[in-house]
Amino acid sequence: MEGSAESQPQERRTSWKKDPKAVRENILTIATEEFAAHGLSGANINEIARRTSTSKRMIYYYFGDKEGLYQHVLEGIYSSLRDTEKALNVADLEPVAALRKLTEATFDSHTNNPNFIRLVMIENIHNAEYVKKSAIIPNLNKTIIDKLTDVCLRGKASGVLREDADPLELHWMTSSASFYNVSNRATFSSSFGGRLYTKSGQKRLRKRVVDMVLGAVVIGYDPDSVP
Structure with a gap:
């Protein structure tokens, strides 16, 4: 030694x-x-x-410095999440199937990235100070909105989506439920038990989120039409 x-x-x-x-x-x-x-x-x-x-x-x-390192960490974890979304090819899917796939992917990416959730929670405490400083993050976030915009335009043109279907609202709906599922897991399961956080419970919640999003904009949507 x-x-x-x-x-x-x-x-x-x-x-x-x-x-x-x-x-x-x-x-x-x-x-x-x-x-x-x-x-x-x-x-x-x-x-x-x-x-x-x-x-x-x-x-x-x-x-x-320490703040510079934090800024790079924040941009890196946003990049990782958005790269997953960017890699999704939904342009060849019909609008409802495309919206379903994007919703499922957002739910999964949040579930699989608890550090992203924690860092976003921290950023909200700081009033998004470092997100606002970033020249990278706004462009990263634009990718998912662009995909949803394309889905909405195609869906309205084919008559399967409501005319008031809004890509930003759809992203808000999907992200809010997906985020809460991870951010509040400790307090929710402590208060109500862990049934929703079993493998079957998470599978069921994932489908509920899809049903919520599609039910809001798909004309005549039947939640039992797809298992």
Whole structure:
């Protein structure tokens, strides 16, 4: 073990030179966990440095300061979620099937990304201060609205969607239920039990969210028409 403490800085410097992109990604991964767990003010840069393969000095080299790191984390997690939505190909689906697929994908992406939910909750505490500063996030959020706009236009033209179907309202409806499902899981299950958070309970809730969205805009929608 003797001399190992001296070798660690040299090993870190070598790893930075060999693969700086991997080091940067490692920092962002750990920082995402820390900010999601403790918030902007509660997260500790020293703890992030301890858990990564780098140092506090290198974190500041890549991201400027703690707020700069938080900004990159926020943009990264929005990018991850929106990239999933962007990859969805619904242009070839008929409007109702396309809307169903987008709604299901939004529910699933929220369920599978609890850190995104926590970070958005933190951002709301800060009155979206860092979202407002970002030049990236507004463009990322535009993708899902564009897809829903296309679905609404095609659905109205074919007579299957109501004329008042609005893409932004549909996104709000889907996101609100999907977000609440994750953000309030601890308090809801503590108050009412965990039945809705079993595998079958989540499958049922997912269908309920789809029924809610499609029922609001699909003319003559029958929730029992699709299992």
